[in-house]
Amino acid sequence: MIEKTCYNVEKRHILHSSIFNQTLRDWQGLQSELTTKNFMYPIFLVEDENAVQPIDSMPGISRFGINKLKNHLWPLVQKGLQAILLFGVIDNLPKDDYATNADSLQNPVIKALPQLKTWFPNLTIACDVCLCPYSSHGHCGILFPDGTLNNEASLERISDVALSYAQAGAHIVAPSDMMDGRIAAIKQKLIHHKLANKVAVLSYTAKFASNFYGPFRDAAKSKPAFGDRRCYQLPPTSANLAIRAAERDVSEGADLLMVKPVMAYMDILKTIKDKFPHYPMFVYQVSGEYAMIYKASQAGTFDLEAGLMEILRSLRRAGADVIITYFTPLILDLLQPKHKL
Ligand code: PBG
Ligand code: ZN
DSSP states (O other): OGGGSTTOOOGGGOOGGGSSSHHHHHHHTGGGOOOGGGEEEEEEEESSTTOEEEOTTSTTOEEEOHHHHHHHHHHHHHTTOOEEEEEEEOSSSOOBTTOGGGSSTTOHHHHHHHHHHHHOTTOEEEEEEOSTTTBTTOOSSOBOTTSOBOHHHHHHHHHHHHHHHHHHTOSEEEEOSOOTTHHHHHHHHHHHTTOTTTOEEEEEEEEBOOGGGHHHHHHHTOOOSSSOSTTTSBOTTOHHHHHHHHHHHHHTTOSEEEEESOTTOHHHHHHHHHHOTTSOEEEEEOHHHHHHHHHHHHTTSSOHHHHHHHHHHHHHHTTOSEEEETTHHHHHHHTSOSSOO
16 A cells, blocks of 8 residues: 555655756755855965965965966956955065054055056955054054054054055955954045045954964964964854954944854854845955865865865855855866857
């Protein structure tokens, strides 16, 4: 008697009927679709205009001088690259307590912005705003003589740096320092200088004091000379503070929100996206995550392209609109139409 066998599954519990061919499977996964618009590519820019410096801790990634960056970006733009995130790195220019070279005329980002805008008029250019690559102590703000953070002085300096990048042509300024009040300070200066309608503020909203930034600090030469960043970056144990940080940044006028790193913080990503669904949500797949995925695939743990796609789709599924990743060049290749006419 067929009714008494395992065939009497209730209609609403049949899942296989939704996934028996690729189109049906695609319909189930539209929320995790990937296009070239979903990516922003982080770039390390150095003073020496003709330099290409491979970064040991990040296999496959180099720091570029502006002339070499032009050649590196050109094919990527042809493949649909929409946006980059610039990090200046200095070697010869001096570092001081005030991070003078964060926005001096010799700063590689300040120098490159007008050139990049002429070469790639349709590319959206974001600039990371922070003092750590330029300060003698390697911290993200200005310090009191006793080594503790001077938040007020930090805001003054960080918002000046953001304004300088905006004046040099950045479309987006992205403060990564995690000082209290930085979004309001930056917005205020942009408004005062009549740039408020031309420059977006991408807030590193929920930036955690993470173990996954190690390779970046080599790449950006921004390791703190003493102490750590736990007095200003968020404790990895706390979802509550991350939500308060998002509420604060939204109330201060942030245009775009970010969670960083992402793989250990997917719950935060989903919570903030659900709470602020009207804001584009960025995630930063940071240097340690890049190295981890790359090295695991090199060791044969999984296929790089297939494993990476699974991870990227999971980020979209959890609520990411834009993924900042060092894998962007590879991803652009993977997203090219298979058959060109
Ligand atoms: C510094 C900054 C960091 C990253 C971006 N901006 C590291 C840090 O806080 O020490 C990390 C990016 C990465 O690891 O890829 N303000
Ligand atoms: Zn910093």
